[in-house]
Amino acid sequence: MTDLFEASGILPPDAPLADRLRPRTLDEVVGQDHLLGPGGPIRRMIEAGRLGSMILWGPPGTGKTTIARLLAQAAGYEYQAISAVFSGVADLKKAFEAARMRRAAGQSTLLFVDEIHRFNRAQQDGFLPFVESGVVTLVGATTENPSFELNGALLSRSQVYVLKRLDDAALDQLLSRAEAHMDKALPLSPEARQAMLALADGDGRYLLTMSEVLFDLPEGEMLDVQGLAGVLQRRAPAYDKSREEHYNLISALHKSVRGSDPDAALYWLARMLNGGEDPLYLARRIVRMAVEDIGEADPLSILVANAAKDTYDFLGSPEGELALAQAVVHLATAPKSVGVYEAFKAAKKAAYETGSLMPPAHIRNAPTKLMKSLGYGKGYQYDPDTPEGFSGANFFPDEMERRTFYKPKGEGHEEKVKARLDRWAEMRARMAVDGAVDAAGD
Structure with missing residues (x-):
């Protein structure tokens, strides 16, 4: 019903506050200046007067639907919206046919697909011919990583733009707009207002939904942090006088683990849980710690971190929080290594620099006679069958010098890994010398 009123530019008086405060121009959208501000890619598109298909990827409540609607308005396109949750093939066919008729009449269509x-x-493949032919300009919205959830063909025909979680400044701007619209201030102490921003967790719609509850309170009532928690029936973050914020606390937890201090790590974990932090957010960060700061020094850490996440998923709070605590202690007391982290960064840089070099012929598959005649697979040695279980063959492209990306420091499990790598390096060098001598003799 709200969509019908919105299409006419009029909203019912009982419409949710978030709908009543929807931006009417792109300049009113908060928190996405990297896309919509001067020089931003979407802003440049508007200024050029031509829209391209795009995927808007970001958390809930960051303005994906609003941006799509305002893009159509700014470019003079007909706006048509469907949701992948409620739509099927028949709905898509109707949308494409309507867009085709508009195009024949000289009218462009922006097709917004929520939860694409x-x-x-x-x-998803069904979109391709209509996007390619220009029947529709597709704007898809998703909260999931497009690389994993969308077809490569569809991604290749669209720009992916990442929307940021709304920071405190953007959220506070929304609250100020709400206060101006309602012509009264929210009944919150400065600490409670900050706590409310933290509770929103970057979601502007949720922030405005919470504020509606507060605007309905009796006049003259002023809430502190605990009062806010009581009204909203949610645990409010425990902000002390220094107003340490969400990212400061998670940074303290992560660095305590990295610094091998289990006691400090447990303290910061407890602070965040007591403050109302989403335990699954903490679980994700703990998994990140395992791969980023510990890696091959203790390969068990990633299993422990994922098991803690699964355990919390299964038990919930408060019992599942103990699994997170156990993972934090394990990671804090584990040996640390950034060997894999640094190696992967270096490998990605080299892959970017070297472009599309082919693998050496001896490790290419040769399923056809033509490929065999071209030398594919010729001379390949199956390492487990060699006398020492190591062939010393080259697996880099022929045009690329051998590079060393992974350099274990010798901590924990990596001590044995380093010894093996050093032994293989010596064998590879010896084999290279022997091969050179044989070649000279021939």
Whole structure:
């Protein structure tokens, strides 16, 4: 019903506050200046007067739907919206046919597809001919990583723009707009107002939904942090006088683990849980610690971190929080290594610099006679069958010098890994010398 009123530019008086405060121009959208501000890619598109298909990827409540609607308005396109949650093939066919008729009449169509990742692969393929022919300009919205959830063909025809979680400044701007619209201030102490921003967790719609509850309170009532928690029936973050914020606390937890201090790590974990932090957010960060700061020094850490996440998923709070605490202690007391982290960064840089070099012929598959005649697979040695279980063959492209990316420091499990790598390096060098001598003799 709200969509019908919105299409006419009029909203019912009982419409949610978030709908009543929807931006009417792109300049009113908060928190996405990297896309919409001067020099931003979407801003440049508008200024050029031509829209391209795009995927808007970001958390809930960051303005994906609003941006799509305002883009159509700014470019003079007809705005048509469907949701992958409620739409099927028949709805898509109707949308494409309507867009085709508009195009014949000289009218462009912006087709907004909410939750586009929920369409299956075949349905996503159905968009391609209409996007390629210009029947529709597709704007898809998703909260999931497009690389994993959307077809490569669809991604290759669209720009992916990442929307940021709304920071405190953007959220506070929304609250100020709400106060101006309602013509009264929220009944919150400065600490409670800050706590409310933390509770929103970057979601502007949720922030405005919470504020509606507060605007309905009796006049003259002023809430502190605990009062806010009571009204909203949620645990409010425990902000002390220094107003340490969400990112300061998670940084303290992460660095305590990295610094091998289990006691400090447990303290910061407890602070965040007591403050109302989403335990699954903490679980994700703990998994990140395992791969980023510990890696091959203790390969068990990633299993412990994932098991803690699964345990919390299964038990919930408060019992599942103990699994997170156990993981934090394990990671804090584990040996540390950034060997894999640094190696992968270096490998990605080299891959970017070297472009599309082919693998050496001896490790290419040769399923056809033509490939065999071209030398594919010739001379390949199956390492487990060699006398020492190591062939010393080259696996880099022929045009690329051998590079060493992974340099274990010798901590924990990596001590044995380093010894093996050093032994293989010596064998590889010896084999290279022997091969050179044989070649000279021939």
